[in-house]
Amino acid sequence: MPVTLRSFAKINIGLRIGPRREDGYHELRTIYQTISLHDVVRVDVTRGAGIDIYCKDPRVPSDESNTCWRVADRVLRSLKTRGKVRITIEKGLPVQGGLGAASSNAVAIMLGLERVLKRQLAPEERLRIAAEVGSDLPLFLVGGTVLGTGRGEQVYPLDDLPSLHCVIATPSTGVSTPAAFAAWDKQFSDNGKLTGPLPSDRINTFSQSVYEWLNGSSFSPTGVPGKGWDRAEALLLDLVRTGMENDFERVVFPMCPAIRQVKRSLEREGAKCVSLSGSGSSVYGLFGDKESAAKAARRLSEYDVPAQVAVTLPRTRYWKEMFRDRVIG
Numbered sequence: 595m596p597v598t599l600r601s602f603a604k605i606n607i608g609l610r611i612g613p614r615r616e617d618g619y620h621e622l623r624t625i626y627q628t629i630s631l632h633d634v635v636r637v638d639v640t641r642g643a644g645i646d647i648y649c650k651d652p653r654v655p656s657d658e659s660n661t662c663w664r665v666a667d668r669v670l671r672s673l674k675t676r677g678k679v680r681i682t683i684e685k686g687l688p689v690q691g692g693l694g695a696a697s698s699n700a701v702a703i704m705l706g707l708e709r710v711l712k713r714q715l716a717p718e719e720r721l722r723i724a725a726e727v728g729s730d731l732p733l734f735l736v737g738g739t740v741l742g743t744g745r746g747e748q749v750y751p752l753d754d755l756p757s758l759h760c761v762i763a764t765p766s767t768g769v770s771t772p773a774a775f776a777a778w779d780k781q782f783s784d785n786g787k788l789t790g791p792l793p794s795d796r797i798n799t800f801s802q803s804v805y806e807w808l809n810g811s812s813f814s815p816t817g818v819p820g821k822g823w824d825r826a827e828a829l830l831l832d833l834v835r836t837g838m839e840n841d842f843e844r845v846v847f848p849m850c851p852a853i854r855q856v857k858r859s860l861e862r863e864g865a866k867c868v869s870l871s872g873s874g875s876s877v878y879g880l881f882g883d884k885e886s887a888a889k890a891a892r893r894l895s896e897y898d899v900p901a902q903v904a905v906t907l908p909r910t911r912y913w914k915e916m917f918r919d920r921v922i923g
Contacts, residue, residue: 596638601702603693608838612797619745623800634684637706642678649683661700690768692872697730738909754908759887774873777845830866863890
């Protein structure tokens with residue numbers, strides 16, 4: 595029987611780019627957070643051989659370059675089985691939006707194939723395949739609030755944040771991750787602190803910023819825990835205080851001024867924290883309540899900037915909702 599799954603998006607809460615490694619990748623530090631926006635993927639296996647991918651969006655490749663194809667091929671080989679795999683992707687997430695859509699699709703296909711075939715990969719084999727195919731894939735095998743290190747593929751579950759309301763705004767301009775890294779290298783190639791053999795100062799301070807944020811004392815406006823003070827609101831204030839940011843903004847905004855304008859618009863609409871997600875083009879704003887988020891999304895849509903309201907998904911909810919049919923609120 596075919597299996598249908600939700601393929602959830604992620605945002606990056608802070609992202610630091612370190613030196614280029616010997617393998618050609620950059621050292622990274624980031625916090626991933628899964629959110630409720632999603633694609634829907636469907637997978638089935640019948641007699642025969644081959645992998646077919648169907649999607650109405652022409653920008654989604656249907657050949658071996660698709661991460662779903664590459665994961666499906668590796669899963670079949672790892673399980674030492676064969677069959678005709680049919681994958682259908684219903685897009686709800688932007689292409690090249692910095693939300694991890696392709697990576698999330700691929701992990702959903704991995705989990706869906708396990709259900710269809712009634713066989714499971716060992717956890718370490720899941721992670722091996724995911725990391726082999728792409729840096730963003732392993733985070734979707736964890737879900738919730740996740741620390742990413744290495745090139746982003748080394749993932750560690752953190753204590754989940756409370757659910758936060760957010761607006762995801764995606765201008766029509768797409769951003770290629772390789773192009774963003776190339777622009778970073780070109781701009782900072784002569785800066786030894788960023789691209790030298792030692793980790794950059796910004797990489798070294800990331801852990802400190804994360805610790806200050808997640809262990810901050812601002813659980814009330816006075817720094818003293820008190821009745822009625824909302825922890826989610828306090829975490830947003832602490833996040834702003836630590837000054838964590840996405841390094842990609844330093845090269846993407848000059849390349850695409852329209853994306854910088856989206857960030858400014860979300861700030862004007864009252865978002866507590868606004869940032870580029872991944873290498874873009876999506877920008878997210880975190881709000882203290884659903885009503886404020888909905889108002890901001892409507893305002894951006896009036897200016898022809900596609901914007902959606904979402905919530906962050908803690909780890910338990912992420913896994914519960916993956917196979918459910920009902921709409922997430």
